Amino acid sequence: MTERTPQHAVVIASGGLDSTTVAYLLASRGSQVSLLSFDYGQRHRKELASAARIAEQLGAAHEIVDLTGVGRLLGGSALTDSSIAVPDGHYSDESMRITVVPNRNMILLSVAVGAAVAAKADAVAFGAHAGDHTVYPDCRPEFFTQMSKTIRAANEDLLADGFELLAPFLDASKADIVRTAAGLNVPFGLTWSCYKGGAVHCGSCGTCSERREAFAVAAITDPTEYSEPHEVTR
Structure with missing residues (x-):
């Protein structure tokens, strides 16, 4: 993240560990x-x-945008098509590519930037990190750079002074995020990662596997309840 602290940041919040830590990090800096x-x-x-x-914990405004109509057009992904099973395994596995939602971050960021312009906010932030780079093209540095340019081209004279697109963990590992989150007292137990969306985290899908590994590598106790407990060996 740059040294400048935004006055008001719109954070794309999935409810997961990464975006939650981004929100807590910015709030801790006075945004x-x-x-x-x-x-x-x-x-x-x-x-x-x-x-x-x-x-609610942050005392922050929160909006949920209904894009279900758009989502119906984004078939072929295990996240939006109930006929496709969510694969188990690690993010580095080729099978994880079935969880790519076409153009997702471009769509979400476009809406978030529009909301930020309307609210006169001077930043939009999202939780992409280095662990996403293998599978998700819209979480890579190249996308971040090009999207930053597109935002400026599309909103000439509309952006607040000093406006920035922020991805503070773009080059960080998931374990780095867990360490940062622990220092910020992020409520780990409130965050949700599992792609399967059951009563508790499944413990075996890509996001669960990554989450478990991150806590283990960071040497921080994982409070998450998993339906398939097992020892992390990676």
Whole structure:
């Protein structure tokens, strides 16, 4: 993250560990944060309730944008098509590519930037991190750079002074995020990662596997309840 602390940041909030830590980090630096969540028909929309609880903890404004109509057009992903099973495994596995939702971050960021311009906020932030780079093209540095340019081109003379697109963990590992979150007293138990969207985290899908590994590598106790407990060996 740059040294400048935004006055008001719109944070794309999934209810997961990464975006929650982004919100807590900005709030800890004195920024006003507004959380923006999206219902795009994801099978794990349970995450939206987590985002609402996190906003309440932060005392932050929170909006849920209904993109279910758009989500119906984004077929072929295990996250939006109930006929496709969510694969188990690690993010580095080729099978995880079935969880890509076409153009998701471009869509979400476009809406968030529009909301930020309307609210005269001077930043939009999202939780992309280095662990996402293998599978998700819209979480890579190249996308971040090009999206930052597109935002400026599309909103000439509309952006607040010093406006920035922020992805403070773009080059950080998931374990780095867990360590940062622990230092910020992020309520781990309120965050939701599992793509399967059951009563508790499944413990075996890509996001659960990554979450478990991150806590283990960071040497921080994982309070998450998993339906399939096992020892992390990676």
